[in-house]
Each structure stands twice: as C-alpha cells, then as structure tokens.
Amino acid sequence: MLVDDVIVSVKAGNGGNGAVSFRRNAQTARGGPDGGNGGKGGDIFVRGVTDITALQEFQFKKSIKAEDGIKGDRNNLFGRKGKDLVIDVPVGTRITDVDTGWKTDIDAEKSVLIARGGNGGRGNNEFKSATNQTPRTAEKGEEGQARRLRLELRLIADIGLIGLPNAGKSSLLEALTNARPKIANYPFTTLEPNLGVMFTSSKGGDGKIIADIPGLIEGASGGKGLGIKFLKHIEKTRLLLHCIDATSVDVLHDYHIVHKEMLAYNKEIGQKKEIVLLTKRDVVTATEYKEKEKILKNISQRVLSVSIYDEESLGKLKTLLKKTA
Ligand SMILES: Nc1nc2c(ncn2[C@@H]2O[C@H](COP(=O)(O)OP(=O)(O)OP(=O)(O)O)[C@@H](O)[C@H]2O)c(=O)[nH]1
Numbered sequence: 394m395l396v397d398d399v400i401v402s403v404k405a406g407n408g409g410n411g412a413v414s415f416r417r418n419a420q421t422a423r424g425g426p427d428g429g430n431g432g433k434g435g436d437i438f439v440r441g442v443t444d445i446t447a448l449q450e451f452q453f454k455k456s457i458k459a460e461d462g463i464k465g466d467r468n469n470l471f472g473r474k475g476k477d478l479v480i481d482v483p484v485g486t487r488i489t490d491v492d493t494g495w496k497t498d499i500d501a502e503k504s505v506l507i508a509r510g511g512n513g514g515r516g517n518n519e520f521k522s523a524t525n526q527t528p529r530t531a532e533k534g535e536e537g538q539a540r541r542l543r544l545e546l547r548l549i550a551d552i553g554l555i556g557l558p559n560a561g562k563s564s565l566l567e568a569l570t571n572a573r574p575k576i577a578n579y580p581f582t583t584l585e586p587n588l589g590v591m592f593t594s595s596k597g598g599d600g601k602i603i604a605d606i607p608g609l610i611e612g613a614s615g616g617k618g619l620g621i622k623f624l625k626h627i628e629k630t631r632l633l634l635h636c637i638d639a640t641s642v643d644v645l646h647d648y649h650i651v652h653k654e655m656l657a658y659n660k661e662i663g664q665k666k667e668i669v670l671l672t673k674r675d676v677v678t679a680t681e682y683k684e685k686e687k688i689l690k691n692i693s694q695r696v697l698s699v700s701i702y703d704e705e706s707l708g709k710l711k712t713l714l715k716k717t718a
C-alpha cells in the first residue's frame with residue numbers, strides 16, 4: 394500500500410555548551426580563561442526525490458533527531474558541529490507544521506531547511522574583558538528546533554499515463570524518464586503508482602513529472618481491479634496520455650472502457666487535455682497502425698503512435714508532450 398500521509402516529529406540537534414576552563418600548566422599556575430565554544434546542532438533538511446514510495450520509511454519511524462553539537466573544551470577547543478540530516482520525500486509532498494499551520498510544497502528536486510540546529514554556547518574565553526580577566530561563565534548551547542510535521546503526498550505530476558492493463562504504460566515511463574518501474578508481459582504488473590521526470594533539455598533543469606498508475610479495467614469505478622484508487626493521483630495533472638495497445642482488435646472499445654471509468658470517478662477528468670497514444674506499433678504493420686490511428690482520430694485530435702524501440706517515434710511524442718503539458 395502506498396504510504397502517502399504521515400506525521401513525524403523532527404528535532405534538530407541542540408548546540409553544545411560552552412566550556413569554563415582556565416589555563417593550567419607547568420609554566421602558568423593561574424592562567425587566563427581557555428574554555429572553547431560548543432558546536433552548532435545539526436540541521437534537518439527535506440529533499441524532494443522522484444521515488445514515490447519514499448514516505449514508507451515514516452510509517453513506523455515517527456521521530457527523527459539530528460545530532461547535537463559537541464560541548465567546548467579546555468585549551469580553547471571548539472566542539473564539533475552536529476551532523477545535518479536529510480529526509481527524502483517524494484516530489485509533490487506537502488509539508489505542514491501541525492502546530493503552527495506553516496506549509497511548504499516540495500515540488501522540485503531541491504532541499505528545504507525544516508528544523509534549525511541550536512547554536513553552540515560560547516566558552517568563557519569569549520567573556521574575558523579588561524574588567525573581568527577571569528570570567529567563570531559560559532553559555533549553554535541553544536535547543537534545536539522541534540516540530541511536528543505532516544508529510545502528505547499530493548502528486549503534482551504534469552502528465553498522467555492511463556490505459557488498460559498491459560498497454561505499455563510503465564514501458565513508456567521508462568523510455569521517457571529516469572524512472573525504472575517494473576515491466577512485464579502480463580496485466581497488473583504495476584501495483585503502485587510510479588513517478589518519473591522527463592527532462593525537457595539535455596542540460597537537465599526543470600522537467601515534466603510523469604505519473605504511471607496501475608491499469609484500469611471495466612468496473613474499476615465500482616471497485617474492480619486496482620487502478621481507481623490511484624486516480625486521485627492524476628486528478629491534478631494537466632495532461633493525460635491515454636495508452637492503447639496497437640495490437641488490440643478494437644482500439645475504440647479499449648479507449649471507451651477506460652474513458653467511461655474515469656468519467657464515473659470524476660467528470661472533471663473527462664475535461665482534461667488528452668493525447669491518445671497507440672503503443673507497441675513495432676508489433677503491427679505500418680498499414681495497420683495507421684488505420685487504427687485514423688479510427689482514433691474520430692474521437693481525438695491528438696493521436697500518435699509509438700514504439701519504445703523506435704527513438705524517432707519517442708522523440709515526436711516528447712516534443713508533443715513538452716508543447717501540450
Ligand atoms: N514490442 C513492444 N513491446 C512493448 C512496447 N511497450 C511495452 N511493451 C511490452 O508490453 C508488456 C507490458 O508492458 P508494461 O509497460 O508493463 O504495461 P503496463 O501498461 O504498465 O501494464 P500494467 O502495469 O499491468 O497496467 C511488456 O512485456 C513490455 O515489454 C513496445 O513499444 N513494443
């Protein structure tokens with residue numbers, strides 16, 4: 394089961410205490426202050442990743458703590474800084490502070506500071522002055538920030554892949570993006586949604602997020618199969634890529650099965666922009682897939698055919714996706 398809503402407590406590291414100490418050695422019987430500062434506590438960051446299952450880790454792990462800073466020591470030794478922690482969450486996660494209502498959306502592969510480590514306390518060496526040569530005070534380290542956070546996955550994919558089981562959705566996700574979903578020649582290979590990022594230029598930069606969900610079957614809106622509960626993940630997408638197997642004997646029928654189930658789930662999904670895609674065109678003759686394209690053009694202006702083994706067809710699809718999504 395996809396974990397998409399969890400509450401975790403996070404606690405950044407406390408700062409280390411400053412030290413109180415005076416120089417003592419064979420030469421100096423009563424030396425000046427030499428207590429070092431404490432180290433800063435570790436910060437906690439959240440980083441967006443394309444692994445949609447990343448929240449799974451927090452199903453049982455309910456609290457996360459970054460390392461404390463080490464206390465200062467004699468000889469003006471500064472304590473070591475506590476290590477920072479990075480929490481991975483899927484891109485599309487909304488983070489809400491349960492107590493204050495503060496919110497942020499993790500919508501790119503970036504890091505955001507969510508809990509700040511406490512500063513280290515100053516050692517007594519920093520308190521010496523002309524009037525006080527032997528300060529006996531040092532600061533305590535600051536407390537690290539503690540928060541209760543709700544991590545809620547609201548997929549904000551730009552493009553959603555839909556279609557009957559075995560239509561080639563996951564294969565397409567793999568061909569277009571950096572995702573490596575499970576692919577096999579039987580229905581219901583995909584049991585949980587997959588996400589991938591299609592970069593729109595070779596330099597990387599902003600990409601389009603594509604969501605691949607389990608196949609839909611007739612009766613899905615009434616609870617059959619797996620796909621329908623995942624439709625919420627494509628509700629927000631700008632564009633649907635409706636995959637239809639080119640080897641199907643009745644492509645129009647395939648289209649309508651899926652379309653009908655989507656409408657039954659939510660009429661607004663039916664208003665979305667859609668590209669109808671004939672997949673696996675390498676398996677049939679050119680005459681055959683062109684004939685099927687023609688049939689589908691009766692119901693949609695955007696019809697294309699691809700094969701994952703034909704780079705040129707994938708290139709055309711990418712161009713259309715960039716333009717449309
Ligand atoms: N020859 C050929 N085979 C393909 C192509 N695309 C997908 N396949 C094959 O079709 C089968 C199903 O592909 P998947 O990508 O798992 O299909 P899916 O739509 O994700 O299936 P579910 O997750 O079960 O809904 C696999 O054996 C793929 O290798 C293609 O362009 N050409």
Ligand SMILES: [Mg+2]
Binds near residue numbers: 563607
């Ligand atoms: Mg699949």
